[in-house]
Amino acid sequence: MSAATGTSARDPLAVARLRSLPLLEWVRTRRREEAALLAAAAAAWAAWCGVMSVTDAAAGGDPGADGGAHRHPAAVLGAPLGDAAVPPEPASAGAGLLAALAMWALMAAAMMLPTVLPAVRYVADVSRPALRSPLAAVFALAYLGVWTAVGTLVVGATAWLGSADRPLLVAAIVAAALWELTPLKRRALARCCRTAPIRLRGLAAFRSSAAFGVRNGAVCVLACGPAMAVLALAGHPLVATVVVAGVLMGEKVRRHGDRLRPWGAAAGLVLAAGAIVA
Amino acid sequence: MLSSRLFAGDDLLERIAAGALDRISETQNRFDPAVAKVQAALLLWRPDVLPLHGDDGEFGSESAIAVVRFKVEELGVPQPIADVGPLTVQRLDQIAAAAEQPGPVAPRVRRDIWTLQPTAGTPWHPIVDAYERAVAALRDPSRTAPARWDYQAALHGTPIPTGDPLLAKCQHGTWYFLPWHRMYLALFERILIDVIAGLDEVDDDTKATWALPYWNYHRPSAAFLPHPFRSPTRPDGGPNSLHEPARTLVDTLIPPTSLDTSGWLDRNLAFSGAFDPAVNVSFGGERTPATHVAAGGTGQLERSPHNSVHNAVGGQMLDPAVAGRDPVFWLHHANVDRLWEVWRLTQGIGRDETRMSYLGEPFPFLELDGGIEPWHPSDVVETAPLGYAYDDLSKPAPVFVLGRLQPEWVAALAGVFAPVPVGPPVPVGPPVPAPPSPVEGEVGAGGAGPDDAHRRVRASAGPEPGPAAEPMPEPQPRRLERIGALDRTLRLSGGESPTLDLPLDAPPPVVPAPVPPPPSARGGGDADDDGERFAVPEETAADAAEPPTRYFIRVEHLSVTRNSDRMYELYLDPDGEAPEAARFVATLPTFGAERADAPDSEHGLTFTFEITEIVEYLIANGLWNPSSARVTLHLGGEATDRSPDPELTIGSIDIFAG
DSSP: OOHHHHHHHTOHHHHHHHHTOOHHHHHHHHOHHHHHHHHHHHHHHHHHHHHHHHHHHHHTOOTTTTTTOOOOSSGGGOOTTTOTTSOOOGGGHHHHHHHHHHHHHHHHHHHHGGGGHHHHHHHHHTSOGGGHHHHHHHHHHHHHHHHHHHHHHHHHHHHHHOSOOHHHHHHHHHHHHHHTTSHHHHHHHHHHTOOOOOOSSHHHHHHHHHHHHHHHHHHHHHHHHHHHHHHHHTTOOHHHHHHHHHHHHHHHHSTTGGGGHHHHHHHHHHHHHHHHHO | OOOSTTTTTOHHHHHHHTTOSOOBSSSSSTTOHHHHHHHHHHHHHOTTSSTTTOSOSOOOHHHHHHHHHHIIIIIOOSSOOSSBOHHHHHHHHHHHHHHHSOOOOOOEEEOBHHHHOOOSSSOOOHHHHHHHHHHHHHTOTTOOTTSOHHHHHHHHOOSSOOOOTTSSOOOOSSTTHHHHHHHHHHHHHHHHHHHHHTOTTSOHHHHHHOOOOBOOOOSGGGOSOOGGGTOSBOTTSSBOTTOOTTOSOSSSOOOGGGGOOTTTTTOOOOSEEOSOTTTOOOSSEEOOOSSSOOSSOOOHHIIIIIIHHHHHHOGGGGOTTTGGGSTHHHHHHHHHHHHHHHHHHTTTTTOOOOOHHHHTOOEEEEOTTSOEEEEOGGGGSSSGGGTEEESOOOOOOOSEETTEEOHHHHHHHTTOOOOOOOOOOOOOOOOOOOOOOOOSSSTTTTSOOHHHHTOOOOOSSSOOOOTTOOOOOOOOOOOOEEEEEEOSOEEEOSSOOOEEEEEBOOOOOOOOOOOOOOGGGGTOOOTTOOSOOOOOOHHHHHHOOOOSSOEEEEEEEEEEEEOOSOOEEEEEOSSSSOGGGOEEEEEEOOTTHHHHTSTTTOOOEEEEEEOHHHHHHHHHTTOOOTTEEEEEEEEOSOOOSSSOOOEEEEEEEEEEEO
């Protein structure tokens, strides 16, 4: 380090300039990875809303008539809360499966990426400056990869079950709500806060980031998977989706986030009640 | 209505005070029982006001003169009548009531066990004797919680989950470590005071003054297990409840590496810091939720000497789940609590944690009266309200300076001396903070000088910082980068002491980290914002005499599969060929490793140490290789059946700079 740099670091004028840095400059220099992650999540929300409005229009339905439940493009995830009467289209079953999986991945990105902000900050902080963004991206992609793999199972299971009848849907929602109160859920939330060694150099850096993403994704599925699965089964009703996303994020990133678990359970039970009376 | 016990209920005085025409004078009610009470109250006002007859119960000429004097001096009546009227009664009643108020209770003074019991051959000091008897009493299985030995230990930890929400709540690896243990010890001390009060064998003076002793192991002569804890029998031949046969520390010196204080002594540290893998070096621990599963937020005092002495004592002390069962646990923690006070009076002035998420965190305990009351860190910031103080708040002398063991400890290791009596502390005045450590050579750098080491403070009604004490400047925020790493997992199981080369990149230029905008610019937030707190007053940032580049070394994701009282010691070893050139950095205590690897955690232990002073010294002497840092992990002690080679993995060893 040069003496000149050291002098300027203690220069009151330089400090004053630093203190007057605008928010964007602070984000650019210190929170670039988090900003990118949130931008990706916001894009996923926007894309999901766009797809929802298009499919609603194609189905000719009133978006408000089904209590907020959207018409899922995949027949296998047809919205049982509102339009169980809409028949699947056998000819496009394969495409429907893929579309359902894409919607699942979109929802995972929208709802779950904001919950890994602390983990992304950890990856960025322990990486060389040039690798901060790439390694953070690798972590996020590995994390979403786990969610997508789980989505394949959920979509496949739903296709095998066919259009879920209402008692089954209500039972699934209640089970997911009660899952919030179990010790397993609490432990999974604790594990979501854990880190793993990130290597500094070479391919090992990318491998370790990917491994951390897979590990974090696995425990996250344990913590949040039931809620995500029943949302998919219910056809992702907008209001419920937003509420669940908020609760899950609060559980994972807030101090004492596990104290939100009863609220998550309550939200699930309200959704179950909605499924009964709808 | 009269309020003093002296006057209340006396018909005549009540009537006079209420405005009746009754009076006390030489001609009226001269021998009424109320006269003696008035005279007693007059003596409370001025002890010399009735020099001849005192409170003899007769209102004679001396009493009349005293009442006149009282009216003139106390009531401001210019030409008073020599009788007792309403104003006189009311004012004397106030004076008597004030005198009946209990005076401030002097705090019980916690004293060093080595001062109380400096030799083995003498009878036990009454404080020590009472402690042993109280421990024995608490172990009576017929006792009920909370005054049971096993219950008190279970508050800290339990080997298996019990489902009791009050148990196993010890806080480690978080910023609640110090306040939680202060609450825990204060309640334990109250229980012992209560138990001791009921012991016939304990004298009244001891009952009135008993306080939990502490174990000050920061002198070579006292870095041994205290005498009363060594023998299975008491001096009178009875069983000794303070003896714990499972300890691995019996009659040998605690390894000086376990007593190192260079992580916090005379360092410019905040009490706590946000989780930030580069700079989470703090005195009190990382800001985390109140759980057992913190991710590497161990404060520097908690790491050493707290964790490392737990390791060194061994036995039950090695495991938080049962550590509280060892009677020496409480003396060790009293010393850690004392060191917190030492820090608060020196380099920690003005750095008490003030966030509400810290101060307001509730920790419920079962009280002696059976109630369950939540305690908060805000209740234990000061020790005076808790009713205790320490007899000695001087800073401990450094064990290592620039990574070199100090001569007295070298001599102790060589067995040059045996434990000798320790003299009582000598009060010499208020503490003076040491300046930030200059690096001007080995002597005096990185620690307190000899004079400073012997400065002592006797606490009275709660220690207060002296007027000369000034807060240290806030550390300047940095943008630290990871410049070197052992890019693999290290597994150690055979007692090996590996030397490792960590390739280094050039440290980044020193640029203060950008200061985040104030909360208002970020759309909200308050003083309790859990986010980072980087903003630094301009004047302190400008004046801070910080080194141009700061270096840190971090040992991360340390997991233990076979624990031992023996610890790895980390050295910067620039030569690699000459062991004597190696510079001690820190121990890697494994106390609590099982808990850190429990299913709720699975993270292991993480420690971060600042090595700026050592690196600058090596640079100045041409010993620093800027492209590679050589690190040695040295396993202390000798392998025995009771002290096996530890089996552990280290996820990463990193060097940060900036």
